Amino acid sequence: MMAMTTPLAAVSPFAQEDDGVGGAEIAVIVLLIAIGIAVFVLWVAAIVSVLRSRRLTGGGKLLWIAVVLAFPFLGSIGWFAGGRDARLIRDAGPAAPFPDAR
Numbered sequence: 001m002m003a004m005t006t007p008l009a010a011v012s013p014f015a016q017e018d019d020g021v022g023g024a025e026i027a028v029i030v031l032l033i034a035i036g037i038a039v040f041v042l043w044v045a046a047i048v049s050v051l052r053s054r055r056l057t058g059g060g061k062l063l064w065i066a067v068v069l070a071f072p073f074l075g076s077i078g079w080f081a082g083g084r085d086a087r088l089i090r091d092a093g094p095a096a097p098f099p100d101a102r
Contacts, residue, residue, distance in 0.1 A: 039073055046076035053084065 050056070050064045064083055068075035 039076075042076045043068065043072045046079045049084070050079060055084070 046068050047065065050061055050068065053061065056064065064075075064079060067083075068079060071078075
């Protein structure tokens with residue numbers, strides 16, 4: 001009588017079928033990578049925009065940089081939504097009077 005042998009993988013409780021990665025998984029991975037890149041670009045653009053802003057004083061810039069660094073997505077959205085029009089502005093000095101129109 002001959003003994004039947006079975007492959008070790010078939011008896012092992014840790015055996016898994018190698019189905020590979022399907023199309024849906026690849027699409028989700030690509031989507032997550034694209035969202036991550038978009039958030040990173042938004043974050044960098046917000047930092048550059050804060051640093052280049054001529055309306056803000058040094059303290060205002062420091063405050064906005066801290067917000068953008070602490071909350072990368074929401075801080076960036078906040079900067080572009082309303083931070084650029086913030087009231088932490090430089091004093092432009094006295095306004096020059098209009099010339100007399102005589």
